[in-house]
Amino acid sequence: MNAPHPPKVAGIDPTVPTPAHTVAPAPPATEAGPAPDAPAGDPLPVTVPDAPGSLLQDRLAGWVSDLTTLHELTERMCATSDLHTALEELLRAGAALVGARRGLVVLEPGDGLGPRATLGLGLGRADLGHLETVPREALLTGSADLLAEPGLDPRHREVATRLGYAAGHALPLTADGTRLGTAVWLYDEPAAPDEHHRQLAARYLGQAAGHIALLLEVEHTRAGAAALTEELLPSRLPRIPGVQLAVRHRTGPRGGSDFYDALPLPDAALGLSVGSVTGGGPGAVGAMGRLRASLRAYAVMEGEDPVAVLSDLELLLRLTEPARSATALFAYCEPAARRITLAGAGHSPPLLTGERRTEFVETSLSAPLGMLACWEAPGVEFRVEPGETLLLYTDGLLHRTGETTDRAFARLRAAAAGVPRALRGDPGAVADHVLRTLLPEDGGAGEDDVVLLAVRFD
Structure with missing residues (x-):
């Protein structure tokens, strides 16, 4: 006759032996018989276990x-x-x-x-x-x-x-x-x-x-923070004859302090800007919103002179946000002539890519806004060919690669040069290809924001 099986309890195997760290129960009390040499009539030795102590040790071990x-x-x-x-x-x-x-x-x-x-x-x-x-x-x-x-x-x-x-x-x-x-x-x-x-x-x-x-x-x-950042950035990009615009924005976990803008200007011109405010959290997001709004105002007043726009912005930042600094790049575009004038303040140079060339725009070295008593930097003027795309980006795109600065720049250039011909007519597809090629699937290392603004000229 088979012995009855113990009831099944989830998570417990009845056949598992007592764990090694649990004190084994004492043997039952037995009466030992007389030793072979023990004299007759001596009382029999009795072994009595310390049952309460063994039980307590067992419980403590459990x-x-x-x-x-x-x-x-x-x-x-x-x-x-x-x-x-x-x-x-x-x-x-x-x-x-x-x-x-x-x-x-x-x-x-x-x-x-x-x-x-x-x-x-x-x-x-x-x-x-x-x-x-x-x-x-x-x-x-x-x-x-x-x-x-x-x-x-x-x-x-x-x-x-x-x-x-x-x-x-x-x-x-x-x-x-x-x-x-x-x-x-x-x-x-x-x-x-x-x-x-x-x-x-x-x-x-x-x-x-x-x-x-x-x-x-x-x-x-x-x-x-992400919702606030989105509210402080353009809800949609303008439609300007002669250009196509697309942007990709990834907010870091500390809240977005990178910004971008595309602003229609008088005489069928277009103002483009990207930048980043130091720090993170709600304070940096608020400073970013104020800086972007101020840049828009200066662009409307004197956008054809990017150096003047950034100079005014630097003075405002120094007076109103003395504890902060920022990098920024502003470009004044004339789509009909395909001519661009830009100035940068401590910002990475734009990348121009097309069928015949993929190269960084040569900009002079300059300090970020708010770092010096008086900011100065010369402007740069250049022309683009029909079908070429200008990529404006923030430093987070380079930082998230996890590479050194030189290698990150080289990888960015290679990613832009490797855009398939079938995708080059769509600035959004160009931006997506660059991000997929440059950054891993998890978004890359670090907590930096990423902004990539693509401008294709017809």
Whole structure:
């Protein structure tokens, strides 16, 4: 007759031996027989184990093991620096604690500020799509046997059967009394974690939720700074006969302090500018907005003289923002004549690319605005050929490559020269090709903003 199997508990294998760090239980009390040489009539020696002490040591070892596990998992969570990675770590750690293979976390902050997200562990995109069709209140509840539950939502039963899970264990994600979302782990067969592992998972989620709440605040701040930056930049580029314009702007995590502009000027001219204000955060974003607005005013008054525009801007910055400096480049374009006059203040030179040439525009070295008592730099005048594209960019494009300055310039020139002929008629396609070639898929190293303004002349 076979011995009965112990009941199945999720996350626990009954055949696993006692951990090495746990004190082995003392042997049962036995009465030893008389020693061979013991004189008759002597009392028999009795061995009595210290049962209460062994039990206490066993419990202490278990507590130490639990605390060590929670400490290691919490440290791994605190090492995450973005919300997506933190949620992935939450799912992995929770799955290990409750003995599950798959799971998902639904982030729905109770304050309604977002962001809202659904992330899966061991679930593909199509699986998550099926789960999205299940009512939230039905999906985010745990049961040891979902398929046998009489009140289970019919759609949940259908999706559970299709995805092959039969049980779930759900835990709320709450920080300081504020609901952030829910995590649920899925089992392939009816099972549930025991009370001990449920408590461990709940304690871990309590610690992890605090870190996730901090990352949510960071996301809110970044989103606010990005929205403010976008509001301070042109909502659309103007349409000017003889030129086509396109811009690509990537805001860094500290908030955008790089700017660009394209401004129609009298006599069918066009003013182009790019620049960057030192620092980051809301203060730098506000300074960027003020600087760009001032540059537009000076461009309208004396745009045909870029040196005068930047001189006025430098004086204003020195008087109103004495603790800041900025780099800037302003170009006065005459599309009909395909003639450009520009001046730069500590800014990288533009890149001119076309069928016959790809070269940097020779500009003189100059200091950034606000660095010297009086800024001076000569202007540069040049002409472009029909079909050529002028690329104006901020230094973040070079910094994000992670290369030295010389190598970054060389890579930028090679990326522009390698634009396929079929794409050269579209400045947006030219800009996209340069970004794809120059920067890795994750956006590149560093936290700098990136601005790339492409101007194609017909």
